[in-house]
Amino acid sequence: xxxxxxxxxxxxxxxxxxxxxxxxxxxxxxxxxxxxxxxxxxxxxxxxxxxxxxxxxxxxxxxxxxxxxxxxxxxxxxxxxxxxxxxxxxxxxxxxxxxxxxxxxxxxxxxxxxxxxxxxxxxxxxxxxxxxxxxxxxxxxxxxxxxxxxxxxxxxxxxxxxxxxxxxxxxxxxxxxxxxxxxxxxxxxxxxxxxxxxxxxxxxxxxxxxxxxxxxxxxxxxxxxxxxxxxxxxxxxxxxxxxxxxxxxxxxxxxxxxxxxxxxxxxxxxxxxxxxxxxxxxxxxxxxxxxxxxxxxxxxxxxxxxxxxxxxxxxxxxxxxxxxxxxxx
Numbered sequence: 519x520x521x522x523x524x525x526x527x528x529x530x531x532x533x534x535x536x537x538x539x540x541x542x543x544x545x546x547x548x549x550x551x552x553x554x555x556x557x558x559x560x561x562x563x564x565x566x567x568x569x570x571x572x573x574x575x576x577x578x579x580x581x582x583x584x585x586x587x588x589x590x591x592x593x594x595x596x597x598x599x600x601x602x603x604x605x606x607x608x609x610x611x612x613x614x615x616x617x618x619x620x621x622x623x624x625x626x627x628x629x630x631x632x633x634x635x636x637x638x639x640x641x642x643x644x645x646x647x648x649x650x651x652x653x654x655x656x657x658x659x660x661x662x663x664x665x666x667x668x669x670x671x672x673x674x675x676x677x678x679x680x681x682x683x684x685x686x687x688x689x690x691x692x693x694x695x696x697x698x699x700x701x702x703x704x705x706x707x708x709x710x711x712x713x714x715x716x717x718x719x720x721x722x723x724x725x726x727x728x729x730x731x732x733x734x735x736x737x738x739x740x741x742x743x744x745x746x747x748x749x750x751x752x753x754x755x756x757x758x759x760x761x762x763x764x765x766x767x768x769x770x771x772x773x774x775x776x777x778x779x780x781x782x783x784x785x786x787x788x789x790x791x792x793x794x795x796x797x798x799x800x801x802x803x804x805x806x807x808x809x810x811x812x813x814x815x816x817x818x819x820x821x822x823x824x825x826x827x828x829x830x831x832x833x834x835x836x837x838x839x840x841x842x843x844x845x846x847x
Contacts, residue, residue: 556820563824567831570794574835577787581842584783588776593847595780598663598767600654604844607650608836614643615833621805622826625819630812633822637806640829644799651792658781663767665782672768784843791839794832801825 549555585592621636658664662671767773805825808814814822 552817556823559820559824560827563827567827570831574787574790577783577790578838578842581783581787584779588774588779590774591777591780594772594774595777596843596847598658599784599844600657601844603650603654604840607647608840610643610646610650611833611836614640614647615830617643618802618826618829622819622823625809625814625822626816628815630809630814633814634806634809637802637809637822641799641802641806644795644802647795648792648799651788655785661767663781665778665785667778669778669781670768787839788843791832791835794835798825798829798832801828 545552545555549558617636617639621633621640624633624636662668767777802825805814805822808821
């Protein structure tokens with residue numbers, strides 16, 4: 519090739535690149551064609567999703583190690599999760615994944631109205647997921663089903679009394695008197711935690727109550743049922759059932775040691791997943807704005823396609839989280 523031919527060839531490539539950029543306004547200057555831009559964008563998204571899988575994969579490995587070390591903790595604590603709410607959230611995310619796939623379908627066919635509508639439905643699905651998760655989180659925080667030392671604190675109710683009447687009755691039922699005039703209500707599990715140092719105080723211990731300071735309740739006191747000696751067993755069963763219904767976990771003598779670790783990994787994994795759902799909501803909102811402006815069509819739908827990939831991965835992660843925490847006992 520002579521110098522003149524080489525100059526003509528390079529001039530032709532420049533004309534071709536200039537023509538492609540004038541024909542496709544969305545084409546970035548460092549790409550030669552829309553196909554090259556699409557393939558590069560999709561490759562970049564898959565690399566990003568691979569790092570996300572590695573990130574959550576470390577958490578799944580931590581879950582497996584913790585469950586192998588303390589299977590009784592996961593078996594016991596999983597019953598405090600609301601399987602119905604978790605199942606509804608699973609259905610919501612699966613439906614939102616379907617509407618996201620439909621949005622990509624309509625973007626590829628330049629159907630602006632259905633595209634905006636499907637993106638809006640996907641956004642509503644994300645909102646519904648977070649609302650249900652909010653109710654789950656608030657209930658657990660209210661019942662002190664949290665990570666760390668807060669798990670072993672008495673549950674504070676609206677009347678300012680720790681644990682309510684059911685907790686008080688259940689503590690009295692499991693009390694071990696240390697003297698004829700005193701009642702010690704030390705939890706049989708938390709007070710004997712081998713993980714604590716020998717000189718450390720127990721995580722949860724009620725102060726001794728002198729029997730002489732307890733006044734007998736008058737007959738007919740509201741909220742109090744006077745039972746005879748023959749009904750003592752039935753009364754204790756009712757108290758235990760009421761304590762379970764109120765999620766007063768500290769009154770349960772069958773609670774295994776280090777139960778708070780379950781809720782630590784639960785909040786870590788579901789909380790990080792929730793953050794990714796919030797990020798997806800911002801992404802879907804931006805896609806809705808662009809679709810309403812008519813930016814996406816059969817020639818340019820790369821952002822919708824890449825946003826769909828991200829949302830499918832977020833949904834897939836929850837598909838694994840739901841059975842691991844809610845279903846496997």
